[in-house]
Amino acid sequence: MALLEVKNLTISFGGLRAVDDFNIEIKKGQLYGLIGPNGAGKTTVFNLLTGVYKPDEGIIRLEDRDITGLKTIDINKAGIARTFQNIRLFKELTVLDNVKVGLHNHYPYSTIEGILRLPKYHKVEKEMNERAMELLKVFELDGEADYLASNLPYGKQRKLEIARALATKPKLLLLDEPAAGMNPNETGELMDTIRFVRDKFDMTILLIEHDMKLVSGICEELTVLNFGRILTQGKTGTVLNDPQVITAYLGE
Amino acid sequence: MKKMNITKTTKNNLITYLMVLLAYLAVQMLLLTGNISSLMKGLLVPLCIYVMLAISLNLTVGILGELSLGHAGFMCVGAFSGAFFSKCMDGLMPDSLRFLAALLIGAAVAGIFGILIGIPVLRLKGDYLAIVTLAFGEIIKNLVNVLYIGKDKNGFHFSMKDSISLHLDAEGQVIVNGAQGITGTPHDASFTIGIILIFISLFIILNLINSRDGRAIMSIRDNRIAAESIGINITKYKLMAFSISASIAGVAGVLYAHNLSTLTALPKNFGYNMSIMILVFVVLGGIGNIRGSIISAIILTLLPELLRGLSDYRMLIYAIVLIAMMLLNWSPKAIEWKEGLKRHSKKEKEVK
Ligand SMILES: Nc1ncnc2c1ncn2[C@@H]1O[C@H](COP(=O)(O)OP(=O)(O)OP(=O)(O)O)[C@@H](O)[C@H]1O
Ligand SMILES: [Mg+2]
Numbered sequence: 066m067a068l069l070e071v072k073n074l075t076i077s078f079g080g081l082r083a084v085d086d087f088n089i090e091i092k093k094g095q096l097y098g099l100i101g102p103n104g105a106g107k108t109t110v111f112n113l114l115t116g117v118y119k120p121d122e123g124i125i126r127l128e129d130r131d132i133t134g135l136k137t138i139d140i141n142k143a144g145i146a147r148t149f150q151n152i153r154l155f156k157e158l159t160v161l162d163n164v165k166v167g168l169h170n171h172y173p174y175s176t177i178e179g180i181l182r183l184p185k186y187h188k189v190e191k192e193m194n195e196r197a198m199e200l201l202k203v204f205e206l207d208g209e210a211d212y213l214a215s216n217l218p219y220g221k222q223r224k225l226e227i228a229r230a231l232a233t234k235p236k237l238l239l240l241d242e243p244a245a246g247m248n249p250n251e252t253g254e255l256m257d258t259i260r261f262v263r264d265k266f267d268m269t270i271l272l273i274e275h276d277m278k279l280v281s282g283i284c285e286e287l288t289v290l291n292f293g294r295i296l297t298q299g300k301t302g303t304v305l306n307d308p309q310v311i312t313a314y315l316g317e
Numbered sequence: 318m319k320k321m322n323i324t325k326t327t328k329n330n331l332i333t334y335l336m337v338l339l340a341y342l343a344v345q346m347l348l349l350t351g352n353i354s355s356l357m358k359g360l361l362v363p364l365c366i367y368v369m370l371a372i373s374l375n376l377t378v379g380i381l382g383e384l385s386l387g388h389a390g391f392m393c394v395g396a397f398s399g400a401f402f403s404k405c406m407d408g409l410m411p412d413s414l415r416f417l418a419a420l421l422i423g424a425a426v427a428g429i430f431g432i433l434i435g436i437p438v439l440r441l442k443g444d445y446l447a448i449v450t451l452a453f454g455e456i457i458k459n460l461v462n463v464l465y466i467g468k469d470k471n472g473f474h475f476s477m478k479d480s481i482s483l484h485l486d487a488e489g490q491v492i493v494n495g496a497q498g499i500t501g502t503p504h505d506a507s508f509t510i511g512i513i514l515i516f517i518s519l520f521i522i523l524n525l526i527n528s529r530d531g532r533a534i535m536s537i538r539d540n541r542i543a544a545e546s547i548g549i550n551i552t553k554y555k556l557m558a559f560s561i562s563a564s565i566a567g568v569a570g571v572l573y574a575h576n577l578s579t580l581t582a583l584p585k586n587f588g589y590n591m592s593i594m595i596l597v598f599v600v601l602g603g604i605g606n607i608r609g610s611i612i613s614a615i616i617l618t619l620l621p622e623l624l625r626g627l628s629d630y631r632m633l634i635y636a637i638v639l640i641a642m643m644l645l646n647w648s649p650k651a652i653e654w655k656e657g658l659k660r661h662s663k664k665e666k667e668v669k
Pocket of ligand 2 (some may be wrong): 107108150306
């Protein structure tokens with residue numbers, strides 16, 4: 066059974082069919098890549114999967130549950146978390162607090178318990194701190210826990226976004242160009258981290274990436290988008306050697 | 318690392334509480350030694366009111382990140398509902414209990430108005446709150462001016478025309494008398510009570526900020542789309558912050574009403590000028606900086622009075638102080654300098 070199953074997903078902006086008849090099946094535990102030239106519609110697919118846009122047509126199923134048309138927060142509760150192409154951190158919050166906001170729905174206490182500092186507040190906050198620090202350790206951010214998120218260097222901001230997404234305990238993690246703006250060293254490290262996250266958290270990951278080294282290095286399967294439509298789909302090795310894909314990338 | 322983080326915010330909050338306490342003790346000393354003019358004495362309760370208004374508005378503007386231009390409107394709603402209650406119950410229950418109930422009623426009514434405005438407006442994406450709160454403040458003020466409520470054996474009577482249309486019987490009493498407002502509200506307010514209310518407001522706001530709900534509120538301020546993507550209920554937390562902010566303004570209004578013999582809704586006290594003045598306190602004290610709001614509310618309230626002797630230059634100096642505070646809080650250079658100081662002191666600690 067597929068974890069994520071998308072059928073016939075379509076959306077137009079004005080006259081532009083940004084995503085047209087998109088289909089995908091991702092199995093649990095897979096590391097799946099979504100590639101394509103600039104403006105192909107990759108980020109729009111993420112926005113459709115997370116309810117930022119409502120599709121004109123199509124069905125999205127997560128573990129056989131129809132989640133098409135749900136609100137973003139309900140899709141997150143259903144089990145999809147994401148990062149953004151243009152980093153979207155909570156800049157004025159600390160690194161630790163960014164992750165703790167991600168933990169929000171899994172570590173509840175009431176407003177009154179919070180304001181009056183009742184025992185439950187102390188207990189839950191302590192658990193949250195521990196869990197958040199664990200997550201930060203995975204990304205080697207524990208040393209910067211009390212920095213403001215905006216003071217982190219670029220590469221670490223991208224990692225923090227992944228940590229925050231993981232804090233929501235997703236079943237499926239969507240990464241939008243996680244290596245953008247990283248140097249080859251950082252990209253190499255990031256590849257290890259992504260693999261580690263998949264193994265340690267038993268995670269299914271769909272990622273958008275332009276860095277072919279990263280894509281061929283860690284993705285097991287690929288879907289190539291071009292002008293909103295699927296160009297080809299399949300095992301990474303096969304797809305990357307497809308002449309159609311090579312033309313799409315080099316341009317006609 | 319984590320420990321340090323926690324103690325740092327706790328320490329910061331303690332400094333804020335301590336500052337208020339010291340200000341209180343200093344004023345008590347002055348009162349005891351008689352070194353305080355009657356003019357200053359008259360300013361003590363208003364000072365507490367302004368401080369409460371400033372810190373509560375900062376919850377909306379600085380923590381939630383929404384612009385509200387009608388904070389005085391919530392104060393107005395609180396003032397009239399609290400005073401109304403006190404007038405009705407005066408002599409029917411112990412004074413302290415009655416005043417406490419009036420405070421709670423003012424908080425509740427203002428909070429409800431906050432929710433009523435917030436439900437439609439805070440769901441919208443964009444800066445609609447500013448314009449709607451601005452309208453709300455003006456409408457409330459004008460509504461109160463044509464509101465007549467009286468009481469007799471048969472119960473309450475309402476009118477929007479004049480007190481005669483209330484048709485009260487001989488023993489009937491007009492409680493809210495249109496533009497004449499409410500007269501004879503018991504004088505329960507005092508500086509000590511004002512300070513206690515500041516402490517309670519601070520306790521609520523600071524503890525809210527440093528809790529799960531506060532983090533959710535600030536995450537919406539910093540990046541709404543990201544907050545949504547990790548399952549934060551935007552409307553719920555916006556409403557929470559906004560209505561708590563309104564409630565505290567309502568309490569400030571009740572205090573205001575119980576400090577005067579006559580409560581009327583004038584442009585001066587409940588109009589948009591007042592809302593803007595509170596906003597000026599918040600902006601100059603630093604958006605999101607609760608302690609800064611307290612300090613700027615105090616300085617900007619006292620300054621014109623302290624400078625009265627210099628009559629001609631009073632407004633000039635006032636303006637200079639305004640500009641200086643703004644530069645200190647907002648110029649990139651000053652911010653850099655302050656950051657530098659912080660980093661410096663941190664490094665020293667780490668070396669040790
Ligand atoms: N909200 C929107 N309104 C109108 N057009 C949009 C909107 N969002 C995306 N588009 C258009 O849809 C197309 C696909 O955009 P999208 O951001 O999905 O591309 P992408 O594959 O992520 O590109 P890149 O690699 O540059 O990030 C583009 O032509 C874009 O201009
Ligand atoms: Mg994109």
